[in-house]
Amino acid sequence: MTALAAIFHQAGSPFTFETVPVRELQEGETLVEVICCSLCRSDLHTQQGLRNEPSPTILGHEILGRVIESRAGMAVGTRVTWGIAASCGECYFCLKGIPQKCGELFKYGHMRVSDEEPLSGGLATHILLRKGTTILAVPDALSDEVGSLANCAMATASAVIRASGAAPGDVAVVMGAGILGVTACAMLHSRGCQVFIFDRVSASLPRASAFGAAAIADNEESLRSIAAEATSDRGADVCLELSGQLEGVGMALKLARTGGSVVLAGTTTPVGEVAVAPEQIVRRLLKIVGVHNYAPADLADGLEFLRGHHRAYPFQDLIGPIFPLTQVDAAFSAAGQSAGKRVMVRPNG
Ligand SMILES: [Zn+2]
Ligand SMILES: [Zn+2]
Numbered sequence: 001m002t003a004l005a006a007i008f009h010q011a012g013s014p015f016t017f018e019t020v021p022v023r024e025l026q027e028g029e030t031l032v033e034v035i036c037c038s039l040c041r042s043d044l045h046t047q048q049g050l051r052n053e054p055s056p057t058i059l060g061h062e063i064l065g066r067v068i069e070s071r072a073g074m075a076v077g078t079r080v081t082w083g084i085a086a087s088c089g090e091c092y093f094c095l096k097g098i099p100q101k102c103g104e105l106f107k108y109g110h111m112r113v114s115d116e117e118p119l120s121g122g123l124a125t126h127i128l129l130r131k132g133t134t135i136l137a138v139p140d141a142l143s144d145e146v147g148s149l150a151n152c153a154m155a156t157a158s159a160v161i162r163a164s165g166a167a168p169g170d171v172a173v174v175m176g177a178g179i180l181g182v183t184a185c186a187m188l189h190s191r192g193c194q195v196f197i198f199d200r201v202s203a204s205l206p207r208a209s210a211f212g213a214a215a216i217a218d219n220e221e222s223l224r225s226i227a228a229e230a231t232s233d234r235g236a237d238v239c240l241e242l243s244g245q246l247e248g249v250g251m252a253l254k255l256a257r258t259g260g261s262v263v264l265a266g267t268t269t270p271v272g273e274v275a276v277a278p279e280q281i282v283r284r285l286l287k288i289v290g291v292h293n294y295a296p297a298d299l300a301d302g303l304e305f306l307r308g309h310h311r312a313y314p315f316q317d318l319i320g321p322i323f324p325l326t327q328v329d330a331a332f333s334a335a336g337q338s339a340g341k342r343v344m345v346r347p348n349g
Contacts, residue, residue: 005124006328011049020118028131032065037122038342039335054112060122061109062152081150083134100293134296154302157183159294168192176243177202182211186313203340265291
């Protein structure tokens with residue numbers, strides 16, 4: 001058996017297409033036919049040369065597929081989503097409860113292709129899921145496209161909200177109205193928080209109210225006054241930085257109330273440094289937490305949220321144009337011009 005893969009070499013070069021043999025499964029592995037793969041912003045950044053990944057590689061990690069064969073106990077034919085990375089379960093970090101930082105982490109869509117691991121990303125007809133990957137069945141009610149959002153945007157938003165400790169009645173500020181931002185907004189709203197969302201540029205900002213935002217702001221002054229009014233000047237209970245901008249980090253630190261929490265998850269590439277007054281962190285009892293990748297429980301939570309709320313919030317509106325695998329270059333161009341939407345590739349038609 002063989003698979004067709006779109007290979008990324010370097011920014012500015014077109015993808016090449018390679019037919020690769022599908023190797024025999026080992027214990028714990030699952031072969032999945034890719035139904036659809038959405039182009040996440042980090043894929044776009046790699047393709048544009050804004051971040052470096054080992055190459056050649058098969059990009060794409062926000063994926064939904066169907067089980068073709070499994071030595072991990074998955075039933076053939078099941079429509080599935082899975083964790084963004086496989087962890088060993090035995091190293092120091094795995095044993096410390098942060099498998100997303102495993103020393104042997106195998107992150108889908110981010111690995112150099114090799115003879116042993118030729119199928120590691122979503123931009124291919126098939127992907128081979130390694131031992132140590134959390135695999136979950138996708139509920140029938142979810143469309144392929146919306147279901148594909150589960151394992152990056154939804155799971156990451158779940159991880160961020162878990163880290164924030166947000167509780168019903170809290171006032172939350174979300175920096176960044178991209179797909180991660182509006183997803184986090186919907187999750188907070190569904191648990192009874194009042195959410196304010198900030199973004200200077202995102203095309204998603206106007207629709208954030210449909211994802212539960214009580215107010216939107218495109219400048220710092222207006223965000224400050226909205227938050228001050230809602231909290232009698234106390235500051236927000238929870239501030240989430242999901243924009244990836246240095247400005248968002250600084251504002252999150254300023255807007256959190258005494259004893260509030262600040263979760264940073266947007267800045268996955270270097271953005272410079274932010275001035276912090278240590279005395280402020282001490283006196284305001286601030287809790288500052290970083291979130292990168294996510295734990296298996298976050299994927300389950302994200303999928304469950306999507307199952308229960310995919311009609312309450314307009315997730316279908318986040319889906320952009322859909323391309324076949326052979327038009328992956330066009331898909332990336334479209335993604336560059338489709339701010340606030342997820343462009344999809346359906347490798348098997
Ligand atoms: Zn992603
Ligand atoms: Zn490990």
